[in-house]
Amino acid sequence: MNVLIAGGAGFIGCHLTDALIDAGCKVVCADILRFGGREKLEKYLGSADFSFYETDICDERRLDEIFAAHSFDRVYHLAANSDIQKGGGDPSIDFHDTFLTTVSLLNAMRRHGAREMLFASTSAVYGDKRELLKEDTGDLRPISYYGAAKLASESFISAYSAMNGLRACVTRFPNVVGPGLTHGAVYDFIAKLRKDPAKLEILGDGKQEKPYIYVSDLVDAMLSMNYPEGVTVCNAGVETATTVRRIADIVCEEMGLDNVEYRFTGGAAGWPGDVPKFQYDLSKIHALGWRAKHTSDEAVRLAARLSL
Amino acid sequence: MNVLIAGGAGFIGCHLTDALIDAGCKVVCADILRFGGREKLEKYLGSADFSFYETDICDERRLDEIFAAHSFDRVYHLAANSDIQKGGGDPSIDFHDTFLTTVSLLNAMRRHGAREMLFASTSAVYGDKRELLKEDTGDLRPISYYGAAKLASESFISAYSAMNGLRACVTRFPNVVGPGLTHGAVYDFIAKLRKDPAKLEILGDGKQEKPYIYVSDLVDAMLSMNYPEGVTVCNAGVETATTVRRIADIVCEEMGLDNVEYRFTGGAAGWPGDVPKFQYDLSKIHALGWRAKHTSDEAVRLAARLSL
Numbered sequence: 001m002n003v004l005i006a007g008g009a010g011f012i013g014c015h016l017t018d019a020l021i022d023a024g025c026k027v028v029c030a031d032i033l034r035f036g037g038r039e040k041l042e043k044y045l046g047s048a049d050f051s052f053y054e055t056d057i058c059d060e061r062r063l064d065e066i067f068a069a070h071s072f073d074r075v076y077h078l079a080a081n082s083d084i085q086k087g088g089g090d091p092s093i094d095f096h097d098t099f100l101t102t103v104s105l106l107n108a109m110r111r112h113g114a115r116e117m118l119f120a121s122t123s124a125v126y127g128d129k130r131e132l133l134k135e136d137t138g139d140l141r142p143i144s145y146y147g148a149a150k151l152a153s154e155s156f157i158s159a160y161s162a163m164n165g166l167r168a169c170v171t172r173f174p175n176v177v178g179p180g181l182t183h184g185a186v187y188d189f190i191a192k193l194r195k196d197p198a199k200l201e202i203l204g205d206g207k208q209e210k211p212y213i214y215v216s217d218l219v220d221a222m223l224s225m226n227y228p229e230g231v232t233v234c235n236a237g238v239e240t241a242t243t244v245r246r247i248a249d250i251v252c253e254e255m256g257l258d259n260v261e262y263r264f265t266g267g268a269a270g271w272p273g274d275v276p277k278f279q280y281d282l283s284k285i286h287a288l289g290w291r292a293k294h295t296s297d298e299a300v301r302l303a304a305r306l307s308l
Numbered sequence: 309m310n311v312l313i314a315g316g317a318g319f320i321g322c323h324l325t326d327a328l329i330d331a332g333c334k335v336v337c338a339d340i341l342r343f344g345g346r347e348k349l350e351k352y353l354g355s356a357d358f359s360f361y362e363t364d365i366c367d368e369r370r371l372d373e374i375f376a377a378h379s380f381d382r383v384y385h386l387a388a389n390s391d392i393q394k395g396g397g398d399p400s401i402d403f404h405d406t407f408l409t410t411v412s413l414l415n416a417m418r419r420h421g422a423r424e425m426l427f428a429s430t431s432a433v434y435g436d437k438r439e440l441l442k443e444d445t446g447d448l449r450p451i452s453y454y455g456a457a458k459l460a461s462e463s464f465i466s467a468y469s470a471m472n473g474l475r476a477c478v479t480r481f482p483n484v485v486g487p488g489l490t491h492g493a494v495y496d497f498i499a500k501l502r503k504d505p506a507k508l509e510i511l512g513d514g515k516q517e518k519p520y521i522y523v524s525d526l527v528d529a530m531l532s533m534n535y536p537e538g539v540t541v542c543n544a545g546v547e548t549a550t551t552v553r554r555i556a557d558i559v560c561e562e563m564g565l566d567n568v569e570y571r572f573t574g575g576a577a578g579w580p581g582d583v584p585k586f587q588y589d590l591s592k593i594h595a596l597g598w599r600a601k602h603t604s605d606e607a608v609r610l611a612a613r614l615s616l
Contacts, residue, residue: 088471091414091415091418091467091468091471095411099460103403106399107399110399125463127466127470134446135447136446136447137446138442138444138445138446138447138448139443139444139446139541140446140448140463140466141466141470141538141539142463142466142467142470143466143467143470143471144467144470144471145464145467145468145471147463147467148463148464148466148467148468149463149464151459151460151463152407152459152460152461152463152464153460155433155448155450155455155456155457155459155460155463156453156456156457156460158435158448158449158450158451158456159399159450159451159452159453159455159456159581160399160453160456162435162449162450162451162452162580162581163396163399163451163452163453163580163581230449231449233447272470272471273467273470273471
């Protein structure tokens with residue numbers, strides 16, 4: 001199978017590339033390399049089963065060349081500004097990197113007759129809700145530009161599917177951790193503690209509590225998706241969750257640090273647009289036969305350990 | 309109150325302009341005049357309470373000039389490609405005219421500190437569903453680029469509201485009819501019957517059945533909205549509905565035509581992206597004290613009569 005991974009050099013994209021090449025796919029990665037990542041793909045350069053294009057996914061002319069040079073059976077769309085916090089300061093970041101990339105890919109797929117897409121969506125599309133989040137939960141009110149850009153992407157995927165016979169699997173990711181992290185609490189805490197092992201600034205009150213999925217579990221989830229007619233929306237996650245304070249504890253333990261002084265910036269949310277607490281209903285993806293192998297705490301610990 | 313009406317020269321925009329000027333507002337209309345309309349606003353030119361700017365709403369530099377020259381208490385965002393059928397042939401039409409206009413306005417409001425928006429949304433955001441459509445109905449799957457562009461607009465309005473304290477009223481319109489129509493079944497049937505009063509081509513099987521709201525009722529609905537903190541979503545419509553075949557009958561009656569031969573193009577939908585049948589739950593807007601004065605059939609008849 002010929003696949004395109006948009007955002008293939010990103011944190012999750014690299015792990016997906018590994019898995020798809022292991023599964024015997026011919027993989028084309030397209031990535032603007034905003035978060036680095038070329039070195040993680042170097043082992044495949046020169047292989048007949050792998051091509052890499054450094055490009056802005058919004059560059060439709062470049063996409064036309066890539067689609068013309070390959071005949072894609074499926075597009076994995078992971079290209080996005082994955083740093084929600086950074087995007088909060090400038091709405092144009094998520095507009096371009098998280099939303100326009102989707103429209104650009106949909107247009108290319110329409111022009112070149114590509115028929116299958118997996119879209120990396122997010123819990124952020126639900127907004128700040130306390131109930132268990134189900135795929136058919138209504139009244140979705142994203143509170144971040146990132147969440148809006150992902151929900152707007154889902155909207156366009158729906159119409160392009162209906163108008164052009166696209167089969168799309170919209171997989172809503174929770175927080176994802178593992179080797180190769182480029183940002184997030186685990187990444188930040190390690191960086192801060194390396195600078196100063198005596199104290200740790202923690203954004204918010206530390207009580208934010210979310211499910212963290214281990215990246216290999218998420219890649220398995222993506223590979224277990226089906227592509228029936230139309231659009232299939234599916235949460236991917238773990239039933240457990242980890243507080244930000246617990247992440248700090250785990251990182252300190254893994255770094256062998258005792259008596260670190262925590263300094264909380266305060267407030268329920270870590271930053272504007274942060275959803276402090278959520279959990280998924282996972283009955284749909286469990287019915288597909290997939291289940292995460294790592295709990296949220298285990299995922300955080302393993303990610304911390306392998307990032308040191 | 310100073311208001312901006314984006315799309316103020318369009319079919320609904322002109323009626324809203326009349327109502328807001330009657331209500332004592334200072335009205336600024338901005339419109340690209342893609343559907344004409346300048347002549348309908350000529351009576352106000354030169355008035356101290358009215359300004360008109362011919363501009364693409366996506367032109368953010370032009371919007372900056374307009375926002376800098378006025379201090380808007382509220383923005384009515386009616387700018388869109390209102391011809392869903394036409395947009396089906398080229399996704400860039402609704403992307404630009406229906407979606408980018410929203411982002412452009414949100415950016416201008418953010419830069420200039422404008423705090424209130426009424427957004428003209430649509431039943432098309434729900435997609436093709438047979439249940440009574442409620443504001444909190446989930447699993448929204450627009451099947452037209454128009455519906456996607458409106459739902460994507462709602463997504464960004466939600467995030468801009470949370471991030472910038474915007475109070476937004478998202479009003480989901482059904483089909484709207486009245487004097488000054490620029491497209492749609494009533495408009496098309498009159499045009500076709502003027503060319504050939506003996507026969508009438510009807511798109512689909514004629515059984516499509518939707519609520520048609522009279523434009524003055526819709527304007528009343530818009531004026532009765534509240535703007536609490538955050539985003540308020542509200543269906544606006546009528547409890548009755550009219551089939552496309554019934555519209556043909558009403559138009560023929562109003563034109564005094566007998567024995568017109570109907571030729572159906574066939575199929576449940578009139579065109580790709582057409583939702584053949586829907587109805588709203590209206591309990592939310594009725595609780596606000598608003599109720600349409602005209603039934604759907606009355607609205608169609610009055611619109612036909614006043615369009616002759």
